[in-house]
Amino acid sequence: MALLELSGITAGYDKNIILKDFNLSVEKGEFVSLLGSSGCGKTTCLRLIAGFSEPMAGTMTFDGKDYTHVPLHKRNFGFVFQSYALFPHLTVFDNVAFGLKMRKMDKETIRKEVMHMLEVVDLKGFENRFPREMSGGQRQRVALARALVIKPDLLMFDEPLSNLDAKLRVKMRVEIRRLQQELGFTAIYVTHDQEECFAISDKVAIMNKGVIEQMDTPSEIYNRPKTEFIARFVGFENFFDLERTGECTFKTKHGVTIRTEKDHAASATLKGCIRPGDVTVAPAGADLPNAISGKVMVSTFLGQHNQLNVATDIGEFVVSCDQTQVFPVGETVTLSLAANKIILID
Amino acid sequence: MSRKKNLLGMLLVVPGVLFVVFFMLVPLFSLCLTSFFPQQSFSFSSYWGLFKDVYFQQVFMRSMRLSLLSTFVCALLGFPTAYYISKHSKHKGMMMAFAVFPMFTSPVIRSFSWMVILGKRGIVNNFLVAIGLFAKPQSLLYNEFSMTVGFVQLFLPQMILSLIGVMDNIPDDLTLAAGNLGAGRLRSFFEVVFPLSVSGLVTGSVLVFTGCMTAYTTPQLLGGADTRVLSTMVYQYAMSLRDWTQASVVAVVMIVVTMLVSSVFNTVSKKVNPIA
Numbered sequence: 001m002a003l004l005e006l007s008g009i010t011a012g013y014d015k016n017i018i019l020k021d022f023n024l025s026v027e028k029g030e031f032v033s034l035l036g037s038s039g040c041g042k043t044t045c046l047r048l049i050a051g052f053s054e055p056m057a058g059t060m061t062f063d064g065k066d067y068t069h070v071p072l073h074k075r076n077f078g079f080v081f082q083s084y085a086l087f088p089h090l091t092v093f094d095n096v097a098f099g100l101k102m103r104k105m106d107k108e109t110i111r112k113e114v115m116h117m118l119e120v121v122d123l124k125g126f127e128n129r130f131p132r133e134m135s136g137g138q139r140q141r142v143a144l145a146r147a148l149v150i151k152p153d154l155l156m157f158d159e160p161l162s163n164l165d166a167k168l169r170v171k172m173r174v175e176i177r178r179l180q181q182e183l184g185f186t187a188i189y190v191t192h193d194q195e196e197c198f199a200i201s202d203k204v205a206i207m208n209k210g211v212i213e214q215m216d217t218p219s220e221i222y223n224r225p226k227t228e229f230i231a232r233f234v235g236f237e238n239f240f241d242l243e244r245t246g247e248c249t250f251k252t253k254h255g256v257t258i259r260t261e262k263d264h265a266a267s268a269t270l271k272g273c274i275r276p277g278d279v280t281v282a283p284a285g286a287d288l289p290n291a292i293s294g295k296v297m298v299s300t301f302l303g304q305h306n307q308l309n310v311a312t313d314i315g316e317f318v319v320s321c322d323q324t325q326v327f328p329v330g331e332t333v334t335l336s337l338a339a340n341k342i343i344l345i346d
Numbered sequence: 347m348s349r350k351k352n353l354l355g356m357l358l359v360v361p362g363v364l365f366v367v368f369f370m371l372v373p374l375f376s377l378c379l380t381s382f383f384p385q386q387s388f389s390f391s392s393y394w395g396l397f398k399d400v401y402f403q404q405v406f407m408r409s410m411r412l413s414l415l416s417t418f419v420c421a422l423l424g425f426p427t428a429y430y431i432s433k434h435s436k437h438k439g440m441m442m443a444f445a446v447f448p449m450f451t452s453p454v455i456r457s458f459s460w461m462v463i464l465g466k467r468g469i470v471n472n473f474l475v476a477i478g479l480f481a482k483p484q485s486l487l488y489n490e491f492s493m494t495v496g497f498v499q500l501f502l503p504q505m506i507l508s509l510i511g512v513m514d515n516i517p518d519d520l521t522l523a524a525g526n527l528g529a530g531r532l533r534s535f536f537e538v539v540f541p542l543s544v545s546g547l548v549t550g551s552v553l554v555f556t557g558c559m560t561a562y563t564t565p566q567l568l569g570g571a572d573t574r575v576l577s578t579m580v581y582q583y584a585m586s587l588r589d590w591t592q593a594s595v596v597a598v599v600m601i602v603v604t605m606l607v608s609s610v611f612n613t614v615s616k617k618v619n620p621i622a
Contacts, residue, residue, distance in 0.1 A: 050522075050526060051525075051526075052522050052525075052526075071525075071530075072522070072525040072526055073525045073526070073527075073528050073529055073530050073533075073534075074528075075526075076528070077526065078526070079522075079523065079526045081519050081522075081523060083517065083519055085517065085519035085520050085522070085523040087520060087523070087524075087537075087538060088542070088621060089541045089542055089619040089620065089621055098524070098527050098529075098537070099527035099528055102527055102528035102529050102533065103528055130620075130621055132621070146527070150527060150528070
């Protein structure tokens with residue numbers, strides 16, 4: 001059984017429902033990211049797990065126990081806030097010690113634990129500073145230490161890196177991943193940054209309008225998106241309707257035959273999609289597999305390659321081609337879709 | 347360029363500075379001067395004379411007692427009110443308007459209202475007699491009780507406003523963080539909300555205390571001849587007895603005491619919240 005299990009959760013404010021019949025399960029030791037654009041419900045979900053709010057319906061179990069109505073201060077979960085939420089009137093030491101004090105540990109143990117944790121996050125010597133005397137990255141690490149020192153059963157991150165500059169962001173996410181693998185805690189991480197969450201997580205749950213569209217390993221999501229939303233999210237730009245004619249063979253509504261390497265379910269009509277880089281552009285009439293003809297509408301210079309917008313019978317295609325190939329606007333071209341790169345979705 | 351800017355900046359300050367110098371600092375200085383020159387030469391004699399005067403001692407203690415008590419009651423009533431308005435109220439604007447509303451009426455009218463309410467045939471006495479707590483109406487007016495009631499009603503809005511201003515700046519994430527780290531509601535209130543509100547409490551307390559010390563109409567109308575305070579004493583010396591030296595001495599004492607008490611409030615707050 002999973003460590004954390006949310007089932008049938010409905011949550012929101014007044015009449016504004018944000019999560020509806022929401023399910024999520026997280027295994028012990030896993031690093032799971034919730035990814036989605038703002039307003040998709042990922043932060044609501046995280047705050048619900050932390051106990052900052054209660055669901056209108058549904059249950060949450062943790063380690064086999066019903067946690068739905070356990071008050072937040074009895075959950076032993078760590079939380080790293082987007083704003084860090086450090087106590088401004090307390091020193092770094094007292095900030096980190098706060099959770100241990102609440103657990104009524106004796107002074108000497110607290111001192112030892114806090115100093116050890118400050119060493120882990122590389123903040124030794126800063127214990128007497130106040131949060132306002134520190135930089136963003138340092139505050140971030142104080143927040144991390146404060147959440148880690150209580151040895152939480154589950155650690156939650158709410159866009160913890162979004163207030164840092166790009167360089168520091170990359171450094172800190174490596175740091176967080178290192179700590180997670182070293183200490184082996186279970187983590188749920190909320191972000192809207194795709195690269196960040198692919199780099200850091202064991203599993204990514206992509207959310208859209210209050211539901212998880214797909215939850216898988218980063219590579220699975222990148223290579224085998226299950227819905228059009230996910231496909232668009234991870235860089236697929238060309239979508240076309242297909243009708244099944246046999247095993248791995250399909251035809252478009254204009255009768256062009258398309259072969260794919262892998263098949264998907266048994267449905268008669270489905271959708272194919274492909275990334276711009278996986279389409280080959282050739283002069284009109286070229287004899288290529290999965291060929292579709294079209295007319296160049298726009299050509300955009302993008303540095304490493306050119307991006308062409310090509311109008312075809314089955315919709316507009318965005319493709320990228322080598323700079324050595326020149327296809328002026330208005331020319332007719334042949335597009336070849338790599339059979340092993342076409343992804344089929346329902 | 348920057349020099350020119352500086353000069354312009356200084357010019358902008360001039361009218362305000364002139365006003366303060368001529369209408370506050372100079373009179374204040376001359377007030378002090380008067381108090382130290384009872385006759386033609388410099389002497390502390392008027393101070394010693396006053397401090398030894400048993401009547402003054404009584405009035406001084408009464409002023410301190412009433413002001414501190416009113417400040418304490420304002421803090422006690424104002425803190426939960428401000429906390430509710432700032433953190434839990436859905437109609438914050440309206441609640442704040444209610445809190446401030448009494449300030450739109452003059453202290454004179456408010457004092458008269460209390461005279462009606464607390465009088466021998468006022469609503470409070472009627473109620474107390476009706477429920478059988480007392481056989482006949484009690485005298486609730488012209489004593490320290492009625493003065494405290496008047497002070498609290500007069501200055502409570504200032505306490506509430508000072509506190510709301512500070513509490514609004516405490517992010518909700520901080521209380522959530524405290525809870526997440528294992529603090530129950532009460533604990534997170536005393537560990538986080540209270541220390542971070544102390545600066546507002548101090549500002550409010552200084553305002554209320556100073557207000558109570560210097561208020562004139564309220565103690566004059568709600569207190570009697572037997573419950574004189576420092577401000578009414580100044581008036582008595584200056585207007586009835588025409589003793590300007592003695593009036594100045596009392597005024598200087600009031601200023602010094604107010605400043606001392608304010609600095610004590612500040613020191614205490616630094617202990618609770620070192621960054622405030």
